[in-house]
Amino acid sequence: AKSLGKNRVSVYDLEMNRLSEARFSLEQRLRLALDRGELVLHYQPQAELSSGRIIGMEALIRWNAPGASGLVPPVEFIPVAEECGLIVPIGQWVLGEACRQNKAWYDLGQRWTVSVNVSAAQLMRSGFPEEVRAVLEQTGLPPELLILEITETAAVRDLEHTRRMLLDLAQLGVSISLDDFGTGYSSLGLIRQLPVKTIKIDRSFVQEMTDEGGNGAIAEALITLALSFGMGTVAEGVETEEQRERLARSRCAAIQGYLLSRPVPAQTITKKFAGG
Numbered sequence: 073a074k075s076l077g078k079n080r081v082s083v084y085d086l087e088m089n090r091l092s093e094a095r096f097s098l099e100q101r102l103r104l105a106l107d108r109g110e111l112v113l114h115y116q117p118q119a120e121l122s123s124g125r126i127i128g129m130e131a132l133i134r135w136n137a138p139g140a141s142g143l144v145p146p147v148e149f150i151p152v153a154e155e156c157g158l159i160v161p162i163g164q165w166v167l168g169e170a171c172r173q174n175k176a177w178y179d180l181g182q183r184w185t186v187s188v189n190v191s192a193a194q195l196m197r198s199g200f201p202e203e204v205r206a207v208l209e210q211t212g213l214p215p216e217l218l219i220l221e222i223t224e225t226a227a228v229r230d231l232e233h234t235r236r237m238l239l240d241l242a243q244l245g246v247s248i249s250l251d252d253f254g255t256g257y258s259s260l261g262l263i264r265q266l267p268v269k270t271i272k273i274d275r276s277f278v279q280e281m282t283d284e285g286g287n288g289a290i291a292e293a294l295i296t297l298a299l300s301f302g303m304g305t306v307a308e309g310v311e312t313e314e315q316r317e318r319l320a321r322s323r324c325a326a327i328q329g330y331l332l333s334r335p336v337p338a339q340t341i342t343k344k345f346a347g348g
């Protein structure tokens with residue numbers, strides 16, 4: 073029994089070593105990825121429900137990793153980037169690239185907003201509004217065409233800090249969207265104190281808007297709530313015509329999801345939607 077125990081320990085150590093090695097190399101590879109230009113943004117259109125008109129794009133990151141089959145999705149590297157702090161330089165790159173691309177669409181005559189996902193670690197840095205200001209200046213993108221998406225959980229982590237930060241950003245003319253709304257546990261009274269322009273209705277609530285017994289009551293309640301706060305709404309993960317109709321009846325302002333388009337490379341957006 074003793075030798076078996078010993079054996080177990082060494083197997084365990086070996087396993088731990090292997091795991092941390094995997095983590096280390098992912099971190100290292102991600103660090104190189106940024107320098108080597110392996111990170112790419114795909115864009116997913118958002119449309120106004122009343123008119124069907126395209127009003128904006130959400131920028132979503134992917135990793136063109138050497139040796140990987142296809143693009144690596146963000147769930148496989150964003151959590152690691154957040155843990156090791158790489159999310160800060162990655163987030164800066166995303167912000168610059170999304171603004172540069174949207175300025176190119178602007179120059180083609182489009183007046184789309186571009187929505188950029190911002191992690192809690194980026195939001196906690198006191199210099200963040202200044203970084204945003206510098207990017208707008210460098211790219212020439214009008215500030216009102218930039219939307220920063222922050223999650224409810226990140227926003228309430230340090231509410232007073234977040235409030236000051238968002239007010240500084242609002243001063244620049246940039247707007248804030250609350251992502252994954254309804255999935256956290258924050259008080260609605262708190263959310264109301266933040267200068268948030270739109271709320272994104274999480275895909276999980278949109279999915280419930282189906283014929284087969286799903287009642288979609290939460291999505292409807294969140295839309296009503298946002299309206300009463302004077303905030304706009306974007307429903308995410310809209311896949312079916314039926315969901316679109318129910319959202320329209322609930323007075324949701326805009327939709328995003330596979331029904332319109334999957335996230336695609338910028339050139340595809342230019343060809344399909346920007347008359348390029």
Ligand code: C2E
Binds near residue numbers: 116146147189311
């Ligand atoms: P999110 O911000 O909630 O983004 C929406 C996700 O839903 C995207 O997944 C998108 O591809 C997917 N989606 C859109 N429409 C549909 C639909 O109709 N059906 C289904 N099933 N899915 C749909 P993606 O691109 O894999 O991104 C996952 C998450 O990774 C994002 O969730 C966001 O939290 C994070 N992420 C993506 N890009 C960035 C980034 O540049 N920075 C940071 N910090 N996080 C990012």
Ligand code: CA
Binds near residue numbers: 189221251
């Ligand atoms: Ca988002």
Ligand code: CA
Binds near residue numbers: 251252272274308
């Ligand atoms: Ca979301």
Ligand code: CA
Binds near residue numbers: 252274275
């Ligand atoms: Ca989501």
